[in-house]
Amino acid sequence: MFVILWRALNAWVALVTVATVVIYIAYTMLVTEWRIKFRRAMNEQDSRASTRAIDSLLNYETVKYFGNEEHEARRFDAAMRGYEQASVKSQTSLALLNVGQAVIISLGLSAVMLMTANGIVAGTLSIGTFVMANTYLMQLYQPLGFFGFVYREIKQSLIDMEKMFDLLSEDPHVADSPKANALEIKGGEISFDGVHFHYDNRRPILTGVSFRVPAGKTVAVVGPSGSGKSTLGRLLYRFYDVTGGAVRIDGQDIREVTQESLRACIGVVPQDTVLFNETIYYNIAYGKPNATPAEVEHAARMAHVHDFIMAMPDGYQTLVGERGLKLSGGEKQRVAIARTVIKDPAILLLDEATSALDSHTEREIQRNLREIAEGRTTLCIAHRLSTVVDADEILVLDGGTVVERGRHAALLAMNGRYAEMWRRQQESREDDGNLSAPVLVT
Ligand SMILES: Nc1ncnc2c1ncn2[C@@H]1O[C@H](COP(=O)(O)OP(=O)(O)O)[C@@H](O)[C@H]1O
Numbered sequence: 001m002f003v004i005l006w007r008a009l010n011a012w013v014a015l016v017t018v019a020t021v022v023i024y025i026a027y028t029m030l031v032t033e034w035r036i037k038f039r040r041a042m043n044e045q046d047s048r049a050s051t052r053a054i055d056s057l058l059n060y061e062t063v064k065y066f067g068n069e070e071h072e073a074r075r076f077d078a079a080m081r082g083y084e085q086a087s088v089k090s091q092t093s094l095a096l097l098n099v100g101q102a103v104i105i106s107l108g109l110s111a112v113m114l115m116t117a118n119g120i121v122a123g124t125l126s127i128g129t130f131v132m133a134n135t136y137l138m139q140l141y142q143p144l145g146f147f148g149f150v151y152r153e154i155k156q157s158l159i160d161m162e163k164m165f166d167l168l169s170e171d172p173h174v175a176d177s178p179k180a181n182a183l184e185i186k187g188g189e190i191s192f193d194g195v196h197f198h199y200d201n202r203r204p205i206l207t208g209v210s211f212r213v214p215a216g217k218t219v220a221v222v223g224p225s226g227s228g229k230s231t232l233g234r235l236l237y238r239f240y241d242v243t244g245g246a247v248r249i250d251g252q253d254i255r256e257v258t259q260e261s262l263r264a265c266i267g268v269v270p271q272d273t274v275l276f277n278e279t280i281y282y283n284i285a286y287g288k289p290n291a292t293p294a295e296v297e298h299a300a301r302m303a304h305v306h307d308f309i310m311a312m313p314d315g316y317q318t319l320v321g322e323r324g325l326k327l328s329g330g331e332k333q334r335v336a337i338a339r340t341v342i343k344d345p346a347i348l349l350l351d352e353a354t355s356a357l358d359s360h361t362e363r364e365i366q367r368n369l370r371e372i373a374e375g376r377t378t379l380c381i382a383h384r385l386s387t388v389v390d391a392d393e394i395l396v397l398d399g400g401t402v403v404e405r406g407r408h409a410a411l412l413a414m415n416g417r418y419a420e421m422w423r424r425q426q427e428s429r430e431d432d433g434n435l436s437a438p439v440l441v442t
């Protein structure tokens with residue numbers, strides 16, 4: 001374009017055109033760069049507002065218990081106001097960008113038109129040249145405007161995707177080793193060999209924990225709150241890697257097998273199970289996505305929840321509400337147990353699976369769990385000692401190590417930590433007026 005204009009008209013016209021293009025591009029890039037912070041602030045405020053909304057909606061019961069609806073509404077309002085301000089700034093700066101671009105193009109066009117018009121007046125240029133210059137400039141400026149638009153859109157989209165790129169470049173805590181094979185399950189023997197672990201290196205949680213759960217046996221772990229019992233489960237599931245020692249299943253270090261094969265063979269029943277806001281059928285079948293209705297029913301019977309489900313007006317099609325809030329604690333736990341049963345894992349991990357329940361329900365569910373644990377390697381983390389009296393071995397975890405181990409009767413006879421915990425729990429049971437002493441199996 002520069003050469004054509006120079007040839008057909010003169011060097012000045014060509015120079016003005018080039019200058020217009022250069023100024024336009026520089027202006028677009030500078031202003032777009034300057035606008036980035038508004039767009040970023042807008043995205044940040046947007047995600048802050050939605051995080052607050054989700055947080056207060058999920059915890060609506062807590063909000064109501066404390067009568068803090070006003071407080072939550074104000075917090076949301078403040079976040080929305082931040083979003084509003086940021087988006088107004090973003091829009092205003094966009095308008096500024098557009099106006100500036102239009103002004104630059106108009107000035108460039110007007111300058112060339114004036115120069116050619118002067119040429120016509122002076123008699124050095126023809127009207128045809130004037131029309132030609134105008135047509136050429138239009139052909140130039142239209143794509144230029146489009147370029148400005150595309151540049152801005154791409155920049156903006158890259159900013160919107162920034163968080164996603166950050167997330168993608170995040171290194172996972174736990175990664176499969178390149179030569180990882182699938183775990184070969186024979187009986188499901190678990191062994192912890194001198195396991196050391198810390199979440200934060202200033203505070204060790206486990207300092208040399210060793211134990212073995214022979215295939216098909218049950219080992220219980222008890223100990224004060226915060227002693228690292230659930231951490232044992234997380235290490236077995238490989239949510240974290242041990243910082244010393246090793247965890248093995250059937251002799252295979254779990255760091256050398258694929259996470260998928262490892263997790264496929266372990267079933268977990270945690271203390272606070274959550275269900276999906278779907279039907280009971282969906283929630284049970286979740287343990288095995290291609291399960292047949294007969295399998296779902298069998299699992300429900302194993303978890304002793306089938307009769308309860310059939311008594312509901314909608315049966316298996318009953319919706320459970322967010323996180324399962326339409327079911328009672330015991331019902332929810334039974335559905336969660338059915339979900340684990342259908343997965344049919346070789347290893348069962350019960351993490352205080354019944355400690356949130358009343359003692360009557362607890363006893364019933366413990367009985368179900370015992371049936372289900374039959375023939376599976378079970379690691380049972382318990383708060384109430386009465387639920388672990390018949391375990392094959394009981395470990396007392398405290399201060400990062402196993403301080404006592406043995407069967408219930410032997411531990412009582414030792415008259416140490418376990419015996420003390422047992423006595424304390426027996427006393428509090430009597431205080432509760434709950435006189436049904438647990439059965440002692442020795
Ligand atoms: N993700 C985490 N980051 C940092 N510390 C943690 C984390 N999870 C648990 N802890 C700490 O580790 C300790 C052991 O936790 P846990 O294994 O859950 O105890 P418990 O024996 O009660 O199940 C606790 O003191 C807890 O504060």
Ligand SMILES: [Mg+2]
Nearest residue numbers: 229230231352
């Ligand atoms: Mg715990």
